[in-house]
Amino acid sequence: RNRNTPLTLTRRGLVLAPDNGFDPSKDTQTFLLDIEVMDRHGHNCSRALRVEVLPSRRPRVTFPEPHRAVTVTGGIGPWEVVTQVHARGDNVRYAILAPVAPVLFAIDEVRGEIRSTRRLPVIRAHLLIRAYNALHPDDHATATVNVTVQGTDHLAPRCVPAIFVSQVPETMSPGSTLVTLRCTGSTSTDGCLHYALEGPRSSLSHFCMEGPQLKVNTTLDYDSEAMAAMGFQFTATIVVTVGGQPRQSTRVPVLVTVTPVNEFRPACPSSATFTVPETAAFGSLVGRVAGTDRDYPQESLEYSLEGGPGPAQPFSIDRRTGEIRVVGPLDSQQHKSYRLVVRLTDTHHDLDPRKRQSRLCDVSVRLQALPDQLPECTPEVQELRITAGSPGSRQPVTSLLCHGGPDSAPLTYTLVGGNEDGRFRLDGRTLVYLPSARAEPQPFVLLVEVWGGSGGRRRSSLVALVVHVTPRSTPVPASTTTQRTTLQREPLVVLRTEAVWHPPAWFVAVLTISGVLLLVTLGCTARNVLCR
Structure with missing residues (x-):
């Protein structure tokens, strides 16, 4: 039924392509056919047929240079x-x-x-x-x-070199000659050669022609963003024209690459003083030495620490970024500050690596001393009552609640007084009683020393524990839990900063208080017995 299609349909139901073929200029061609089939009895049916003509896969004939x-x-x-x-x-x-x-x-x-x-x-x-x-x-x-x-009298001139490629240092002075062309034309026109320079504006401003000589017109500053944007290269074309009719010319391509020269030494930062806490951990950032260099690229600096890391200067510096970090212990009691000598060395500023330049910079690192913070325990004086267990057992009495500073090392606990007969032991911060066959009740006045800090800044505090132990054979009701009483009095706390403990004068006062508590305990026990 379609009349606007190049396809034809035979009586036998064959769909034929057009006689002159399909249009080869099109990529993909689509044809929609509405086909109706009728038999001799007049019965018919219709179907839609979609025909897609794909482009030929063989390459078409083309001229790359028409x-x-x-x-x-x-x-x-x-x-x-x-x-x-x-x-x-x-x-x-x-x-x-x-x-x-x-x-x-x-x-x-x-x-x-x-x-x-x-x-x-x-x-x-x-x-x-x-x-x-x-x-x-x-x-x-x-x-x-x-x-x-x-004709032989109208040939284009021939020049040597036919192409000029060169590298020149950025310090080449204006007026310097880069190349002198040797051009020849026909015999009758050798003296009628004209030289001109064509190319981008940047090339025409930096170079010029004086007869057959290509010369530098202005300074070739490598250390600039404008030069970097051009890739440190200039392109141009020298056009050599010979007189006569018709005028003939020869073009000589020019490529000049500007190379860097290390003209300046690195410069130290205006301020190189940093402060770091004496408790700074390994790898902590102290600061960054921001050296500069007027040569391009300005970021091409290497950093090194004179003398290297060691006990005298527990620091290291990153070779690329100049970041100083802690690599050893710090102690403000021995060093209030550290004086570091950092060497700045420029790189990639000259084709000759032997022309690298360096400068020494003084860097001061001050240590920030932190205030001494003693371990704190709550409460500082405790009175405890327990019933002795069977001999040979381990009986927990109490766990001390102590804490140090925010940057303090883990606390350590030591029994330093009142445990002469070895009836108590410390497992970490837990006090453990070791029952024996001894039956009489008795109180114990224990002193526990709690240590905090690290290195030469260790500090300690004392905690007093009064433990009343009741034997199992006494009529006192058995107790399976620890009775804890906090004395409502001035806390008995002794602070000490010496590295080795020496019994001070207050120890006599502690013994006196312990005796008074013992008498009070015996009086209470006797009263309970008489009341029964």
């Missing part, structure tokens, strides 16, 4: 190669479409070589070349080749 200009000297002999064209595709063949006459050129249909058919006069010819697929002639492409045959 336009070409060729210049040859006059007097060229017959059957000499003038130029060669090349087309992409399968089974490519070549032919000259125009001009038909005069027949000055012929083309190799396989290789695409264009040759002269006779000695060529001074002429300008415009050739129209066709490339086609030998198996599919409809697959073709065309290109134009303009051939200019010059």
Whole structure:
């Protein structure tokens, strides 16, 4: 039923492609057909048919260079190669479409070589070349080749060097000559050569031509963002033109790369004083030495610590970032501050690594002393009552509740008084009673020393424990739990900062108080017995 489709349908139900094929310029073509089938009895049915025509996978014939200009000297002999064209595709063949006459050129249909058919006069010819697929002639492409045959008196000049590539240091002074061209034209025009420089504005401002000499016009500063944006390179073209008619010219490409020169020494930061707490842990950041350098790139500095890390200077410095970190113990009692000598060395500022420059910078690290903080225990004086267990057992009495400073090392606990007969023991912060066969009740006045801090800054506090032990054989009701009483009096706390404990004068006072408590205990026990 479709009338706007190139496809045809036969009476036998065959869908045929168009006689001239499909349009090869399209990628994918889609056709919708509405087909109706009818039998001889008049019964019919209809169906929709979708036909997609996919593009051919074989490469089409194309010219990568559809336009070409060729210049040859006059007097060229017959059957000499003038130029060669090349087309992409399968089974490519070549032919000259125009001009038909005069027949000055012929083309190799396989290789695409264009040759002269006779000695060529001074002429300008415009050739129209066709490339086609030998198996599919409809697959073709065309290109134009303009051939200019010059007389021997109108040749373009020849220059040495034909291409100039050079590296120059940034310190090259203005007026310096980079290259002198040696150009020659025809015999009659050697003295009529004109030199001009073409290229980007940046190249024209930094270089100039004085006759055949390419010279530096302004300073070539490597240490700038503008130079970095250009990749430290300048491109230009020297155009050498010869007089006469027609005017002929030769172009000499120029590429100049500016190399760095280490002109400046690194500079120390204006302020290099840092403060760090004396309790700083290993690896803690102290500060960053921010050195500078006027040479580009400014971040190319290496940092090193004179003398290296050690007990005298427990610090290290990152070679790339200049960050100083703690790598050893700090003690403000021995050192109030540290004087460090940091060496700044520049890198990548000169092609010669032997021309690296360095500078020594003084860095001061002050230690921030933290106030002494003694371990604190709650309560500081305890009175406890327990009933002795069976001999040989271990009977927990109490656990001390103590804490040190926020940066303090773990606390340690030591029995330093009142445990002459070895009836008590400390398991960490837990006081343990070791029952024996001794039956009489008795009180114990114990002194526990609690240590905190680390190194030379260890501090300690004392905790007094009065423990009343009742034997199991006494009529006192058995107790399975510890009775704890906090004395409502001035706490008996003795603070000590010596590294080794020596019994001070207050120890006599403690013994006196212990005796009073013992008498009070015996009086209470006797009263309980009489009341029964």
